[in-house]
Amino acid sequence: MVDTHCHIDLFPDPHAVAIEAERKGIITIAVTNLPSHFEMGYPHVAGFKRVRLALGMHPLMVDKHKREFGLFKKLLNKTSYIGEVGLDFSPAGKKTKDEQIESFKFVLESIRDRPRFLSLHSRRAESTVLELLDEFKIKNAIFHWYSGALKTLDEAILRGHFFSVNTAMVQSANGKKIIKRIPRDRILTESDGPYVQLDRKPAGPQDMKRVVDVVKDIWNISAEEAEGQIDLNFKEVISRIH
Numbered sequence: 172m173v174d175t176h177c178h179i180d181l182f183p184d185p186h187a188v189a190i191e192a193e194r195k196g197i198i199t200i201a202v203t204n205l206p207s208h209f210e211m212g213y214p215h216v217a218g219f220k221r222v223r224l225a226l227g228m229h230p231l232m233v234d235k236h237k238r239e240f241g242l243f244k245k246l247l248n249k250t251s252y253i254g255e256v257g258l259d260f261s262p263a264g265k266k267t268k269d270e271q272i273e274s275f276k277f278v279l280e281s282i283r284d285r286p287r288f289l290s291l292h293s294r295r296a297e298s299t300v301l302e303l304l305d306e307f308k309i310k311n312a313i314f315h316w317y318s319g320a321l322k323t324l325d326e327a328i329l330r331g332h333f334f335s336v337n338t339a340m341v342q343s344a345n346g347k348k349i350i351k352r353i354p355r356d357r358i359l360t361e362s363d364g365p366y367v368q369l370d371r372k373p374a375g376p377q378d379m380k381r382v383v384d385v386v387k388d389i390w391n392i393s394a395e396e397a398e399g400q401i402d403l404n405f406k407e408v409i410s411r412i413h
């Protein structure tokens with residue numbers, strides 16, 4: 172099983188989350204919101220086989236990006252995993268739209284040298300994110316918690332991108348509609364903990380079964396088969412990065 176988008180560093184006890192993921196054998200991509208956070212977490216994940224740290228710059232922290240551009244570049248050779256990066260044009264991010272685009276272009280320009288794992292935030296900015304991926308010729312990106320229009324979703328599918336779905340999505344009618352629309356070989360699972368809460372606790376790698384349980388009903392197959400398909404999808408993504 173795999174959790175492709177978890178903010179381990181924002182949990183009250185990050186070490187405990189990593190140990191639990193490792194013990195349960197759940198491959199967990201620990202996304203970060205700033206390069207300085209990646210740098211801080213790096214020595215802590217070194218001993219874990221299943222926890223992989225991703226280098227990120229969250230769009231809603233764009234006011235801090237510029238002074239971390241140098242660090243982003245410097246840390247790029249330490250990982251093939253990038254996230255969380257992207258754009259947010261919701262009311263929370265609308266005011267910084269232009270700065271976000273500038274920063275996201277910096278990220279895409281910096282990573283175009285080789286294929287990497289890329290976990291994307293795209294809230295209310297789905298079509299712009301997609302256009303920029305095209306512009307920088309980025310393939311096999313992962314739209315995390317996609318919540319945009321079905322038309323843009325179809326275009327992203329056509330381009331070959333992937334989609335990671337979480338416990339919040341499987342509990343909403345719109346989320347389920349989106350999951351139904353995505354081909355089986357493009358779906359991945361994620362927790363987005365601790366931003367996403369489940370039973371008043373932060374969702375984490377251990378909750379991936381809850382996502383699979385809804386996805387398997389949508390696909391009308393067994394949990395084992397659904398889990399197998401998602402593992403296969405993850406292997407496919409990983410096989411293309413280096």
Ligand code: MN
Nearest residue numbers: 176255363366
């Ligand atoms: Mn996130």
